[in-house]
Amino acid sequence: MLEDRPTQTPKVATSKAASGGFGRSVVSWVMPLGALAMALAVRASGLSVDQGSLNLRILVGALSSAIMFTTIFVVLDHAEAVARRVGEPYGTLVLTFAVTAIEVSIIVSMMLHGENNPTLARESVFSTVMITSTGVVGICLTLGGWLHRKQAIVRQGTSAYLAVLTALTVMTLILPTYTQTTGPGTFSAAQLGFVSSLSVLLYASFVFAQTVRHREDFVEGQEHHVSVRMASDENIFVSAVLLVAGLIGIVMLAEQVAASVEDTLVAYQVTQADSIVGAMIAGLVLMPEAISAIRASLNNELQRGLNVAMGSACATIGLTIPGVAAASLLTGRGLTLGLPAADAVLLVLALFTCAVSFSTERTTFLTGMVHIVVFFTYVFLIFVP
Helix, strand or coil: CCCHHHHHHHHHHHHHHHHCHHHHCHHHHHHHHHHHHHHHHHHHHCCCCCCCCHHHHHHHHHHHHHHHHHHHHHHHHHHHHHHHHHCCCHHHHHHHHHHHHHHHHHHHHHHHCCCCCCCHHHHHHHHHHHHHHHHHHHHHHHHHHHHHCCEECCHHHHHHHHHHHHHHHHHHHHHHHCCCCCCCCECCHHHHHHHHHHHHHHHHHHHHHHHHHCHHHHCCCCCHHHHCCCCCHHHHHHHHHHHHHHHHHHHHHHHHHHHHHHHHHHHCCCCCCHHHHHHHHHHHHHHHHHHHHHHHHHCCCHHHHHHHHHHHHHHHHHHHHHHHHHHHHHHCCCCECCCCHHHHHHHHHHHHHHHHHCCCCEECHHHHHHHHHHHHHHHHHHHCC
């Protein structure tokens, strides 16, 4: 009997991990469907973001925020279950697209609510890149390096991530400051459409290379990745349906959340809060994905953690910028993308640090500490610019 215990325990653990234990919980069903039901109820009631008293709008927005942010975690749990089933690198794309869809919906909703806020998209995208490339990557490298001493990465894959991220960030966040057709920090309509098209093209090429042409460059090559992909087709179908329902509910609730944030800032007379709001959006949206990346690093799956972190940054630039650019062109609302000088220096420093860190096939905790120092500098300058 004692000899049976070691063999039975892994089976139980594997079964729970494989079938997605969270998928059986009430929360995993209630939150996606509840978010969708609430969004539909608000729309059906005719309570728009500009109707009703200020207190009522803030109350509805606060309730929508609580439901939306809780649903984000549940939705990304379902996304991770699907990701585990389909394997790498396709699993990373599932997580990335889910996070990007949520972020775009929130940014666009806040852009279209109230007075024009031309720098919100810039601050949110910049925050996403800084949080992922310095904060999340730094924690992954530091904790993983401290626990496992040295961790292996696939240099070709990380170099590809970094090349795409560098090109996209310079074109969309630095170049607008130096163009001459319009004012500093802005693109003309033609320039905005051209750069957005190039961003989508480059990201699509990257996805093709990641999933088809050079798939081996983004996979760690460890056999235990396959062992967790044991979920039944039925469970994966349920997770996929709840994932879609939750995403639709989040997108619809984002309008109420955007209105609540705007109204609260106006009520408390907070001025020049774009940096704080952008960092808040990026931090809340990226939190579940960051946890996934850190867990992978602690499990000595550093390449998967980097895929999640860097993939999110690439998707943010490649998909979020075209999304907000389309909203800007369709509504005629201005869009300022060019970063101030201090932020541009921090962005270049973050990209250069990544280039040095990923130049070898091994990382240590010291490599991660460099990223964390840059991240702390970014956070400090948000409040003391």
